[in-house]
Amino acid sequence: MARTAPKRRRAAQPKARVARPKAPPRDPDGVFLVVPGRPQPIPLTLPDTPSAIEELAMRWSYSLRNRERWVSRSDLLESHRREIKDVARFVGLVGDVLTAVASADLIEVSIPYRSEEQDWALRIMPWEYLIATATRDLRRGSLTVVRHLRTDRALGKLSPPRGWWQIESVTNGLRDEYDFTAERELVRQAAKVAGAELAPRLRDPSRETLLRFLGDIQTNDVLHVTGFDSHQGLQLLDSPDAERVSDGLLVRDGKAVVPSWEAAQALTRGKRRPRLVGLNIYYSAARTAAACVALGAEAAIGFQDSFDDALAELFYATFYRAWQLSDYNTVAAFRHAWQFVKGQQRSLHGSGVVLWSARSIRETLPGYWTAGETWDAERIDTQWSAQLAQAKAKLTPETIGAHVAVDVMPLKELNYSILHNDGSLFEKFTIRKIGHDVGRVTNLHVNVQLHVGTDAYPFRLSLELGEREPQVDLHDRIRVSLATALTRALRESVRTTLYVDVSWGDHALKRETYPITLLPIDEWVDTDANRIWLPSFVQPRDPAVLRVIDRAQRYLMAISDDPTMGFSGYQAIDTDLPADATPAQRCRYVDAQVRAIWSALLYELPLAYINPPPVFSDYSQRLRLPSDVVDGGRGTCIDLALLLASCLEYVEIYPVVFLLQDHAFPGYWRDEGYYQDFVDAFVSAGVADGNAATQRAGQRHSWYLERAHFSELLAEVHAGRLVPLETVGLTERIGYEAAVAGGTGNLTSRRRFQAMLDVISARWDEKNRVTPLPVLRGTREDGR
DSSP: OTTHHHHHHHHHHHHHTSOOOOOOOOOOSSOEEEOTTOSSOEEOOOOSSHHHHHHHHHHHHHHHHTGGGTTTOHHHHHHHHHHHHHHHHHTTOOHHHHHHHHTOSEEEEEEEOSOSSTTHHHHHSOHHHHHHHHTTTTOSSOOEEEEEEEOOOOOOOOOOOSEEEEEEEOOHHHHTTOOOHHHHHHHHHHHHHHTOEEOOOEESOOHHHHHTOOTTOOTTOEEEEEEOBHHHHHHHTTOGGGSSEESEEEOSSTTOEEEHHHHHHHHHSTTOOOSEEEEESTTOIIIIIHHHHHTTOSEEEEESSOOOHHHHHHHHHHHHHHHHHTTSOHHHHHHHHHHHHHTTOOOOTTOOEEEEESSOHHHHSTTTSSTTOOOOTTHHHHHHHHHHHHSOOOOOTTTHHHHEEEEEEEOSEEOHHHHHTTOOSEEEEEEEEOSTTOOOEEEEEEEEEEEETTEEEEEEEEEEEOTTOOEEEOTTTOOOOOOSHHHHTOOSOEEEEEEEEEEETTEEEEEEEEEEEEOOTTEEEOSTTTGGGGGGGOOTTSHHHHHHHHHHHHHHHHHHTOTTOOOOGGGGOOTTSOTTOOHHHHTHHHHHHHHHHHHIIIIISOOEEOOOOOOSSTTEEEOOOHHHHHHHTEEOHHHHHHHHHHHHHHTTOOEEEEEESSOEEEEEESOHHHHHHHHTTOOGGGTTTOOSSEEOOOOSBTTEEEGGGHHHHHHHHHTTSEEEOOTTHHHHTOOHHHHHHHHHHGGGOTTTEEEEEEHHHHHHOSSSOOOOOOOOTTOSTTOO
16 A cells, blocks of 8 residues: 555646646846847846946937937937947847847837836936937838836726816916917817816916826826926026926926926826826926826826927827727827827937836737737728718818818018028918818918018918828928018118918918018027027128238237248147147147237227117117128127137137127137037036936027036036137237136126027038028128
């Protein structure tokens, strides 16, 4: 009997070998990718020390925020692409992994969440740009990247939204300048299509109101938040705090900022666990949207940094409709809307929309990531077309006004430099559908005419709104030419009109004449919209510039103690010095050229200070040409700054113009290499303090650096790479060294600083090149 027991136990062993369901493999720690066709996640290789990934994330976050410096230069753009590909190889995007990622049209980046303080660098890392750039040469189509935040919390069953909430946070100083009517209609239509209740809109909350709002929200409600983030808002308000501020929401009371974490707490506190938070505000993706998901929201959408306002509205209008058509599958709707926006043929390089989700695509699209199964990405389009076929609105002359709206906001004043540099006549020009049942709208015609005297300058366009195209933005497409001698020779402002006619066939949708002021060619408008065109008033080919350089030649030979010395720009850099040579040592012959020009103006062509010529419009100033200054022997601070900048550009030394609240003066880059390092947007100032909580807003134009970049510019000045000059010193008979000291002394107040315009960056910007105005002789004050 004793010997049979083991046999019985052995006979029972096959039962233990019966196949049992395997537990799902444990996901790897850190960051990993979910890639279609690969059942197992792909872990990325990250630096061993947190400081290394923090520096990497801050570096690229800073670079992309300031992409306007380099994205419009093909040489710099290619350089950045090579660098980001090196980063991709560093984190493991190589070989078969890179090939698999490149062959997909949807990739998920899965990022752990433990606390706000931990792993913040992984959340601000621009994964979308990293992956898209690394796969750029291998892909045949578009790629969508979504982010999964691993919170390890239980998630409920997916269900349609019950309620829809809208928060519109605009401060008093910006409320009158921005119109949110179209976005309100967008949210109203989205709630209607979803069959959800639209809650009363929260308008311009204070900090306290925001933090106690939404007490009755349910777990499957939607929050749509619009307004201004801390960076954009403070920048528009010209606040000194714009340089270093936490990501967050700008609220009504003064210039109060609700940091991202507090804003997310207000949106998700207590019972408030929204199904979706849609943040139509700048700089909202890295922290605010991520914090919403970390604190309980199922998903949140935000913008990586700045984004075109019209495209943002287009994205959300498309997303909300696709969300309903996909049975509220957030990832499927996001992919559809993002691909639609990218198909608009607008420049989106380095910018983007970010989706954070508490659910992985392995749950929301279970068959898509498994080998051998595909996801029908065209299903949303098919269903959209089917719904329109069933309930398509009938467009007639009597009903067209209820289904198509035209939103137009022209500029009130037109500076010639705007038109010369292909600027827009409109702040807003949008044609949009009203209602979810409007299909294709054909036979649309746009006619715009700018009247100047007896002349009219027309723009005409015929277009259509596609079946699934909610709106079209035309403000960047409408252009007129002002090439006649009359418009270039205007001596005073002219009150004229701008006629707008938008029609559907023969039926007028909008027909209106707007009053507009056309400013003289030599008048410059010192407003946020027009200040950027100042480089057009730098005139290196003015005859007086050549006269100044001719006079300066003898001073250059004397200063250099070399009778063969000529103006050679940066070719004069002393490259034979050791590596630890100072900028002053390396660039002494560049400085000698500037000193010679200064001496010629000081001793040969003495100048006096004079007030600006009279103007009859706000924020404007008549600017004198170099010939006007030299021949008349007088100029204002900005006239003198433009004169010296024109001379420096003529000898190929890169000039800049500093603008303070009440003053202007020029400067120059001591070396082309210093300039190149700066526009690469990888300067140490971007990551110097290592503070994840505060960052600066990015540049809006490659050549225009605002108060948010004051410390960065000051660092260049103190390092001796950027040299400011107080040109009013020419009228006070001070020497070059004293002028440098005076220019540096002007940069002691952040509050007083307004902007620096980099002339060479404006000339080289391939997207919007700013060139000298075609100024006619005989426009001077004396009429000669």
